[in-house]
Amino acid sequence: xxxxxxxxxxxxxxxxxxxxxxxxxxxxxxxxxxxxxxxxxxxxxxxxxxxxxxxxxxxxxxxxxxxxxxxxxxxxxxxxxxxxxxxxxxxxxxxxxxxxxxxxxxxxxxxxxxxxxxxxxxxxxxxxxxxxxxxxxxxxxxxxxxxxxxxxxxxxxxxxxxxxxxxxxxxxxx
Amino acid sequence: xxxxxxxxxxxxxxxxxxxxxxxxxxxxxxxxxxxxxxxxxxxxxxxxxxxxxxxxxxxxxxxxxxxxxxxxxxxxxxxxxxxxxxxxxxxxxxxxxxxxxxxxxxxxxxxxxxxxxxxxxxxxxxxxxxxxxxxxxxxxxxxxxxxxxxxxxxxxxxxxxxxxxxxxxxxxxxxxxxxxxxxxxxxxxxxxxxxxxxxxxxxxxxxxxxxxxxxxxxxxxxxxxxxxxxxxxxxxxxxxxxxxxxxxxxxxxxxxxxxxxxxxxxxxxxxxxxxxxxxxxxxxxxxxxxxxxxxxxxxxxxxxxxxxxxxxxxxxxxxxxxxxxxxxxxxxxxxxxxxxxxxxxxxxxxxxxxxxxxxxxxxxxxxxxxxxxxxxxxxxxxxxxxxxxxxxxxxxx
Numbered sequence: 001x002x003x004x005x006x007x008x009x010x011x012x013x014x015x016x017x018x019x020x021x022x023x024x025x026x027x028x029x030x031x032x033x034x035x036x037x038x039x040x041x042x043x044x045x046x047x048x049x050x051x052x053x054x055x056x057x058x059x060x061x062x063x064x065x066x067x068x069x070x071x072x073x074x075x076x077x078x079x080x081x082x083x084x085x086x087x088x089x090x091x092x093x094x095x096x097x098x099x100x101x102x103x104x105x106x107x108x109x110x111x112x113x114x115x116x117x118x119x120x121x122x123x124x125x126x127x128x129x130x131x132x133x134x135x136x137x138x139x140x141x142x143x144x145x146x147x148x149x150x151x152x153x154x155x156x157x158x159x160x161x162x163x164x165x166x167x168x169x170x171x172x173x174x
Numbered sequence: 175x176x177x178x179x180x181x182x183x184x185x186x187x188x189x190x191x192x193x194x195x196x197x198x199x200x201x202x203x204x205x206x207x208x209x210x211x212x213x214x215x216x217x218x219x220x221x222x223x224x225x226x227x228x229x230x231x232x233x234x235x236x237x238x239x240x241x242x243x244x245x246x247x248x249x250x251x252x253x254x255x256x257x258x259x260x261x262x263x264x265x266x267x268x269x270x271x272x273x274x275x276x277x278x279x280x281x282x283x284x285x286x287x288x289x290x291x292x293x294x295x296x297x298x299x300x301x302x303x304x305x306x307x308x309x310x311x312x313x314x315x316x317x318x319x320x321x322x323x324x325x326x327x328x329x330x331x332x333x334x335x336x337x338x339x340x341x342x343x344x345x346x347x348x349x350x351x352x353x354x355x356x357x358x359x360x361x362x363x364x365x366x367x368x369x370x371x372x373x374x375x376x377x378x379x380x381x382x383x384x385x386x387x388x389x390x391x392x393x394x395x396x397x398x399x400x401x402x403x404x405x406x407x408x409x410x411x412x413x414x415x416x417x418x419x420x421x422x423x424x425x426x427x428x429x430x431x432x433x434x435x436x437x438x439x440x441x442x443x444x445x446x447x448x449x450x451x452x453x454x455x456x457x458x459x460x461x462x463x464x465x466x467x468x469x470x471x472x473x474x475x476x477x478x479x480x481x482x483x484x485x486x487x488x489x490x491x492x493x494x495x496x497x498x499x500x501x502x503x504x505x506x507x508x509x510x511x512x513x514x515x516x517x518x519x520x521x522x523x524x525x526x527x528x529x530x531x532x533x534x535x536x537x538x539x540x541x542x543x544x545x546x547x548x549x550x551x552x553x554x555x556x557x558x559x560x561x562x563x564x565x566x567x568x569x570x571x
Contacts, residue, residue, distance in 0.1 A: 002408070002530065002553045007537050011545035018219055018543075112408055119409035126418050137415055137571030144412040144564050151557035160554035162345065162478060162486075 002151065004108060009046045013039055050105040057101045064093045149173070180404060181539070183209040195400035197393050198381040198461070204290040205400060207323075216540035217283030222246045225258050225278065232319040236312050239265050249277070253547045254287060254458065256280040259329050275329040276311060281322045284541035286532035286548065288401070289458035291315050291323045292379040297432065297457045298327060300375035305363050306330075306453050330453035332443025344555060345479045346439040346490045355449035357491040358500070360442065363454055364472070365504035368431040368465040382430055382462040390463040391424040394520065398527045405531035407538050412560055413530070416523045416567055425516050427464045429507065435459030437468050438477045439489040469509060470517035472497060475562040476525060476555065515566075522563040529555045 016039040024032045048055070067090055074083065102110070125136035153173045156164040179187040188209050192202060229243045241264035249257040258278045266272055281291065291313055298310040308327040317323045335346045348356060372382075383390030399417060434441075436459045443453040472488050479490035488497050502509045529552055535541065537548040 002556050003534060003537050003549050008549045010540065011537055011549035014216065014540060015546040115409040115411075119411050119414055122411045122414055126415070134571055140411045140415045141564060141568055141571070144560065148557050148561045148564060151553070152561065155554045155557070158550075158554045160344070160558055162475065162480060 004104075006046055006049045009042050009049060013042045013046065016042070050103050052104070054101055054103050057097075060093060061097045064090060064097045068094075180406075180535075181212070181214070183212055183404075191400055191403055195396040195403070197396040197400065200290040200293055200379040200381075201393075201397050204288050205397075205404065208284050208288040209404060211283065212539070212541070213283075216545075217542055219282075219543035220256050220258070220280060222248070222258070225260075228320045229260065229278070232312070232314060233262070235319075237264050238267075241265075245275075253542075253544045253551065254285045254456075256282050256543050276326050277308065277329050278324055278326050280320060280324040281317070282542040282544075283322075284532075284536060284539070285544075286528050286536055287459055288532065290379060291325045291458075293460065294457040295325045295327075296375070296377050296379050297460050300372065300377060301367075301370065301432075304370050305366055306451060307457070308453055308455070330443050330455075331445070332452040333446050334440050334443060337446065344438075344440070344476050344558075346477075347479050348439070348490050350482070352449060353487070353491050356444060356451065357496075359444075359451045360439075360489070360491055361497060361500045362504050363442075363451065364434070364437055364468055365501050365507075367434060367468070368429075368505050368507055370432055372430075372432050372462060377462070380462050383427055385428070385430050386426050388424045388426055390427050390430070390461075391520070392421075394461070394463065394467075394524075395421055395424065398524050402527050402531045405535035406527075407534045408530075410526070410530055410560075412564060413523060413526055415571075416519065416563060419567065419570060420516075420520055420523060423516065425464075425513055428510070428513070429465065430462050431465045433461050433463045433465060433467045435461060435467070435471070437472055438474075439491065440477075464513065464517065465505075465507065466510065466513040466517040467521060469498065469501060470514055470521045473518065474521060474525065476558050519563070519566050522559060522566055526556065526559040526563055529559055 016035060021032070021035050021039065024035055026032070067086060071083065071086055071090065122136055122140060125132050149167075150173050152161055152164075153167050153170050155161070156167045156170075161167065188206060191209075192206065196202075225246050226243060229246075233241055233243070241262060244261045244263070246258055246260045249259055257280070259275055260278065261273060261275055263271065263273045279291070281288075292315045295310045295313045295315075298307050301307045302309060308330050311326045311328065313325040314320050315323055315325075336348060336352055381393070383393060395417070402413065402417075434454070434457065436456050437454075441454065441456045442451050443455065444451045473494050475486075477489045478486050481487050485493055488494050491497075492500075498509050498514075501507075533548045533552045533555075537545050537552060542548070
């Protein structure tokens with residue numbers, strides 16, 4: 001993402017802290033209390049932002065392991081639809097739970113490195129002959145089309161895009 | 175531990191950029207100042223109390239006799255500079271009481287587009303009587319009193335959009351009645367700007383390019399490539415590709431004019447009752463160069479809006495054809511399609527550099543009073559800018 005969640009959340013905290021809260025009249029007790037709660041919620045979200053996905057993933061690992069042990073503790077002869085469904089679900093969950101999921105920060109740093117390196121290689125290609133330059137340009141333009149489509153959809157409800165109504169839903173974009 | 179020079183610029187790194195991207199003297203000053211004052215600390219917005227104190231200190235040097243400052247309030251509507259309006263009361267030389275509402279424009283820690291206050295101060299002075307612009311009063315160009323560079327100008331009455339128009343980023347939806355009244359004025363003022371004889375005025379903060387050369391375009395490319403090198407937070411190969419093309423294909427300037435540089439809906443005020451344009455604002459990106467840059471900027475899809483019947487309207491005001499035809503008629507100057515095409519690409523690329531470079535840096539570095547605005551605008555505006563740019567260049571390679 002162009003501006004990632006921690007940056008956005010930090011900007012919200014600053015606006016609440018530096019502009020909004022100091023402007024609330026002291027007698028508006030409820031507004032003041034709720035504004036401070038907004039700031040505190042945001043601070044907690046900021047602290048969790050890099051790790052939120054990993055924490056959710058840990059939950060999957062945790063409950064998959066628990067489910068596996070609970071299934072194993074039933075007598076071998078036990079049989080029910082619930083148990084069959086549980087075994088089937090566990091078969092789907094376990095391969096995912098075995099994956100290594102990077103923290104958001106690690107993922108962002110790796111993405112930035114790959115972007116920077118792609119840009120350096122492009123600069124080198126642009127200094128080569130016509131054929132290489134043209135081929136590199138085609139690659140950049142093709143990938144830019146996909147990147148732009150993804151980013152337009154990501155913010156289509158924000159009101160910036162004149163043609164937002166023609167864009168697919170966020171859930172349908174990869 | 176390695177330091178990112180963009181976050182912790184050294185004098186050596188700054189010198190390298192200045193040598194690599196030579197540009198106008200006052201553009202260089204503003205960009206260099208930005209880098210030298212870049213810190214890890216979040217910018218603390220100005221407070222009304224601080225402003226009152228600094229204004230008194232500043233005006234004591236500028237006004238003879240007693241004066242008072244009151245009704246200081248922060249203005250909304252700008253993401254770039256901190257702005258406050260205030261009332262100044264003083265006595266004329268003959269002792270008669272005077273009162274005026276004024277605007278203080280202060281450079282924050284850094285902004286999406288870093289510019290020098292003296293340039294806009296001089297331009298506003300040069301355009302008095304030619305176009306409706308705020309009247310410049312005083313300037314603290316290096317921030318000797320205010321800590322940050324600033325200028326003071328007259329307050330202009332008016333609105334930027336019809337009442338009830340929602341915040342939607344960079345677009346403004348005018349109704350048919352507003353369009354009918356505003357579009358001809360919008361075009362006429364831009365046409366007049368191209369014909370202002372800038373050589374008659376003190377524009378010493380500008381380096382005028384030679385007519386018939388590529389010098390002015392190269393200065394622009396160097397300006398914004400330097401900004402990208404200083405501010406970008408993530409690489410953008412499309413901008414690298416287009417920057418390369420722009421340098422290889424830079425045209426000559428057929429006539430050197432004052433270019434506003436940010437001429438669009440949202441940057442002019444009008445009376446909601448008479449629908450007369452009362453002021454053209456935000457001259458900070460102005461330069462001396464090719465008028466096609468302003469034309470290209472106006473027709474950028476970023477500022478376009480649909481009419482009730484689905485037509486695309488530039489700046490929400492009129493169709494592209496009407497805009498260009500009327501401009502040519504009002505200015506008496508030709509609109510060269512080849513040059514216009516080049517400047518559409520240049521201004522689209524520049525918009526992307528400002529959004530993805532300066533705007534992102536402000537949000538990430540917490541360098542301004544408007545982090546929240548940049549964190550909102552950048553992800554929304556960037557794909558529109560890049561999409562428009564890609565469309566313009568897709569068949570050039």
